[in-house]
Amino acid sequence: MVSSFSIKSNIFNIIILKFLMSIPVIAILGRPNVGKSTLFNRIAGSRFSIVSDIPGTTRDWISLNIESEDNKFILIDTGGIDENPQEELSNEVSEVTKQVLRESDGIILVVDSKEGLNVLDFYAAQLARTSNKPCVLAINKVDNPNRLLGISEFYQLGLKNVVTLSAYHGNGVSDVIDQISKQLPIFNEKTEKSDSINVAIVGKPNVGKSSLFNSIIGEDRSIVNPIAGTTRDSIDTEVIFKNKKINFIDTAGLRRRGSIEPGIEKYSVIRSVKAISRCDISLLVTDITEKISSQDSHIAGMIKDAGKGCIVIANKWDLNEKLSLIQGDVSNITMDKLKFLNGSPIIFTSNVTKIGINTIFDKILEVYEEYNRTIPDNKIWDNIIDTISKHPPPSKGRSKIIIKNAFQKSTKPPTFEIKFQNGKLLHFTYKRYLENGLRKKFGLNGVPIKLDIK
Structure with missing residues (x-):
């Protein structure tokens, strides 16, 4: 069995490299000691492959990306239903668990056949029903045939899809996953509007994402229509600018001010993952009144590793009168903290004075042109040869590393294949x-460069 706590956070970006797509989120819900973590670990340690953990993991929730031949999803083990029944009766359930359910696409409600029904089981079932999400009632600890005789009481919870299992022994676990998977919505990143430039507005809470979105669509522009997003929690708005369709993916307005505890903000990463997976370009919104934080860096890393273009938005510039900051200094400090966004442009904006709002549109078109840019093979070859001649790769004993070919294999983002003799030794x-040499010669500002070394 694989402990969920043993998955280290230094694998953070693997989720983006392998699973940053619009994939469903499944939450495991239930009161304490019904076997939620055992089921979680059994799924992770059986026929499924643990890919990585979600950034922001705490003792309140554990989440992993799970993959099998038939299924691909994010699995969340919640710990949000309080063990104190009286406290739970007064609060019903913690904001943490409620937020997880809002972000989820399906729910596995775990109950204990050994102990029977508990008042918290009814609260959990009510949450599951009112969420309007697909739900499977997993009656756990059915370790022998005699336990089957008492499971009828659980039908009082009012859930139709029922599976019996023993998470400890592994019996019935596959049935639980199969049952919930059949009910999940179909996610397909290829359904995005191919004739539009898809732009996601992302960033940590309270940096002004929602106001920025409103400023963007509130200008005198041709708004085509609001579109229900591919992901459950986003609203898309298509804007025409210079005869180009720009589809803005807004997840910023989902947070209800005052209703979410500070600790709950870790769940905004799920929204960011979904939004980034759908976009061509991300607008990473930062707050000039605050230092660049680890959360800013994490989101920036997600953008880079997802292979998306990026424009950094230094927001709340109207507050600079009190700070007396210099734009050049802010740019240098920001990019020093976000080094992996090499070449990304920075736009200073204010949702109050509207400074920089128009600039965003022009910069989106510029970055998208770079994102979709094709460079002639002969120019790529010349650049690689020139770069290598200035600083040849060191040999490994008698094994010399010799360049054989170089060309661009794809766009969005620009991806280059470079073939070497003994390239694995690089x-x-x-x-x-080599990447810096390509960027110095061809620019490609605001977009990641991917190298496929053969």
């Missing part, structure tokens, strides 16, 4: 050197 720092 150190990652030399790959970065």
Whole structure:
């Protein structure tokens, strides 16, 4: 069995590299000691492959990306229903668990056949029913045939899809996953509007994402129509600018001010993952009144590793009268903290004075052009040869590393295949050197460069 706590956070970006798509989120819900964590660990340790953990994991919730031949989803083990029944009766359920359910696409409600029904089971079932999400009632600890005789009482919870299992022994676990998977919505990133530039507005809470979105669509522009997003919690708005369709993916307005505890903000990462997966370009919104935080860096890393274009928005510039900041200094400090966004433009904006709002549209078109840019093979070859001649790769004993070919294999983002003799011996720092050479020559500002070294 694989402990969910053993998945280290230094695998953070693997979720983006392999699973940053619009994939469903399944939450495991239930009162304490019914076997939620055992079921979670059994799923993770059986026929499924643990890919990575979700950034922001705490003792309140554990989440993993799960993959099998038939299923791909994010699994969340919630811990939000309080063990104190009286406290739970007064609060019904913690905001943490409620937020997880809002972000989820399906629910597995776990109950204990050994102990029977509990008042908290009814509260959990009510949450599941009122969420209007697909739900499977997993009656756990059915370790012998005699336990089957008493499961009829659980039908009082009013849930139709019922599966019996023993998470400890592994019996019935596959049935639970199969049952919930059949009910999940179909997610397909290919359903995005191919004739539009898809732009996601992302960033940590309280940096002004929602106000920025309103400023963007509130200008005198041709708003085509609101579109129900591919993901459950986003609203898309298509804007025409210079005869180009720009589809803004807004998740910023989902947070209800005052209703969410500070600790709950870790769940905004799920929205960010979904939004980034759908976009061509991300607007990473930061607050000039605050230092660049680890959360800013995490989101920036998600954007880069997802292979998306990025424009950094230094927001709340209207507050600079009190701060007396210099734009050049802010730009240098920001990019020093977000080094992996090499070449990304920075726009200073204010949702109050509307400064910089128009600039965003022009910059989106510029970055998208780079994102979709094709460079002639002969120019790529010349650049790689020139870069290597200035600093040849070190040999490994008798094994010399010799360039054989170089060309661009795809766009969105620009991806280059470079073939070497003994290319596997190249150190990652030399790959970065080659990338910097391409960027210095061709610009490609605001977009990641991907190298496929053969």
